[in-house]
Amino acid sequence: MTAAKPAQQFWLMKSEPDEVSVDDALAAPKSTVPWTGVRGYQARNFMRDQMRVGDGVLFYHSSCAEPGIVGIAEVASAPYPDPTQFDRKSPYYDAASKQEEPRWTLVDVKVLRKTRNLTLPELRADPELADLAVLRRGNRLSITPVDPKHWRHILKRLDQPAA
DNA sequence: GCCAACGTTGGC
DNA sequence: GCCAACGTTGGC
Numbered sequence: 001m002t003a004a005k006p007a008q009q010f011w012l013m014k015s016e017p018d019e020v021s022v023d024d025a026l027a028a029p030k031s032t033v034p035w036t037g038v039r040g041y042q043a044r045n046f047m048r049d050q051m052r053v054g055d056g057v058l059f060y061h062s063s064c065a066e067p068g069i070v071g072i073a074e075v076a077s078a079p080y081p082d083p084t085q086f087d088r089k090s091p092y093y094d095a096a097s098k099q100e101e102p103r104w105t106l107v108d109v110k111v112l113r114k115t116r117n118l119t120l121p122e123l124r125a126d127p128e129l130a131d132l133a134v135l136r137r138g139n140r141l142s143i144t145p146v147d148p149k150h151w152r153h154i155l156k157r158l159d160q161p162a163a
Numbered sequence: 164g165c166c167a168a169c170g171t172t173g174g175c
Numbered sequence: 176g177c178c179a180a181c182g183t184t185g186g187c
Contacts, residue, residue: 014185040170040183063185120186138168140184 009055010146011046012069012134013109014062022059022071025111032076032110036084037092039104043143048079048105056151057109060134061117062142068119069154077108115158122162128153 013035015021025033038044052075059071081102084092097103123129133144146154 016185042170067186138184140169142184 010151012058014142016063017061035106068117071114073111076110079105082106
């Protein structure tokens, strides 16, 4: 008997383009980057406990001139310890984290294609996306789950010109 | 640069 | 286990 394949899930992952832009990720070997620097428990738990290889990812640029969704990606590894937590020179260094008991976990993310920028104002103006987690007021999570119906709708909109 | 809204921490 | 204070995120 074969185990049932877990259903594909979908995520939105924020990156500051000054740190790692979608172009940076595309330029990396295999268009794949380790999602370093997450230092919040909720976002970490999504990566550690819920993500599966092949899950769909919306690559989102935050803290920049034009925030929005700029690419389609996928989860490309199982969770593993974020190496930057042990790197004294890294801004993400965490002196309290131990090698034998790492506090911060990440996954690799592979960009499948760059898209147009589906901007935050466009997302907010779309009634079908009214309850998209990342649009909730004051949302601060760098990783949020995306409902399959939102995923399908956003993919459609990414292939249409800006309204 | 401002500041609302939040996630996290830590005192109790 | 509560919850006030703190520091950070992130859009504007």
